[in-house]
């Protein structure tokens with residue numbers, strides 16, 4: 001058994017005890033109340049989910065297993081001479097709650113290497129799809145196509161105790177994760193680089209191998225590690241995490257669940273926002289004849305977008321009420337590696353211009369930038385200019401978090417999700433409206 005799985009097996013029993021105690025002895029304790037606005041307002045703010053893998057504080061931003069982003073970037077071990085930590089180490093942290101040693105990481109690196117061969121039919125499927133298919137559709141289809149490999153389905157059909165569900169879920173999660181960088185890079189090279197895929201290099205770690213298969217030199221390996229870590233998890237109520245959790249709650253296997261989660265990530269209000277940011281910036285640059293706008297000109301573009309009833313992509317958040325620390329981490333990287341990049345300068349100018357305008361506009365509860373306001377510019381700088389592809393990279397990162405979550409869902413015996421709905425008539429009655 002791998003050290004990672006061993007560690008999980010050791011941790012699960014005490015977690016189960018805690019959850020059983022909460023459920024049995026405190027099951028009736030009231031945590032939150034539901035308001036009518038939440039029935040139509042996307043359940044915003046309703047406290048009814050649980051995860052120990054990450055927690056999003058509205059003012060502080062995300063903590064992964066209790067660690068802030070700067071702490072994660074500082075504490076996780078790094079490949080020799082690298083600036084950014086191993087993605088494999090981050091996965092270990094999310095799954096176990098512990099900062100791994102180099103030896104722990106090597107164990108995960110070896111696990112991924114042993115599982116990274118992508119079945120040939122996945123390439124066949126991708127090649128059969130029209131080349132103008134959105135890369136997120138290709139990515140999700142590739143994940144779904146591999147469902148026949150599910151260890152969970154096989155063991156479930158053989159007769160599996162509920163106590164052991166987490167084990168084949170773990171196997172599926174690792175088998176899936178190990179293949180995602182290659183699938184993503186394959187889609188990129190097939191679709192945008194004249195169908196010239198680059199074979200994986202077994203000597204490289206998760207992030208560096210992705211950079212290698214994308215065909216982009218150092219420091220893009222650092223970008224890949226940073227990007228996958230930052231996008232991994234954002235507690236469990238966001239669309240991709242919640243969808244993955246919901247579908248898995250029906251005991252659909254991790255392939256079905258992750259593919260569904262990726263379909264949610266593909267929405268413009270969620271993961272697709274990073275491509276929308278670049279599209280918006282390009283539109284500004286085009287209108288300016290390719291040169292940077294002045295601050296006054298930029299203010300006008302922002303107001304024009306708002307006045308035409310559209311959102312400013314990359315700004316606002318359902319939970320956060322400050323600048324997203326994932327934005328800040330990418331900004332620090334850009335200040336160090338690409339300070340003179342024109343698009344970065346425009347992104348920086350937007351950081352000054354947009355928040356006061358959104359405050360004056362008076363609608364968005366959070367006028368500050370989120371992760372998507374910055375992801376695209378770094379990719380653009382290193383030559384990934386096909387912004388349709390950005391959400392696929394977000395998806396590779398997000399898979400690390402959502403798959404960790406569903407392994408734990410099975411470990412603690414999360415039930416099939418089934419909230420209750422009411423009719424509008426019923427809500428009007430509750431509200432005391434007489435008709």
Ligand SMILES: CC(C)(COP(=O)(O)OP(=O)(O)OC[C@H]1O[C@@H](n2cnc3c(N)ncnc32)[C@H](O)[C@@H]1OP(=O)(O)O)[C@@H](O)C(=O)NCCC(=O)NCCS
Pocket residue numbers: 044268269270271273306310311312313314315316317318319363364365366370371372
């Ligand atoms: C992220 C987002 C979907 C959160 O939605 P939310 O929780 O409903 O946000 P709020 O409660 O602040 O929304 C209140 C109002 O402000 C508007 N608003 C929020 N962010 C806005 C933005 N960036 N630009 C313009 N208007 C915005 C909303 O559309 C909403 O308007 P409405 O009352 O006419 O429906 C929203 O901020 C948004 O659309 N941002 C742009 C897309 C984006 O960056 N997505 C990536 C998220 S990580």
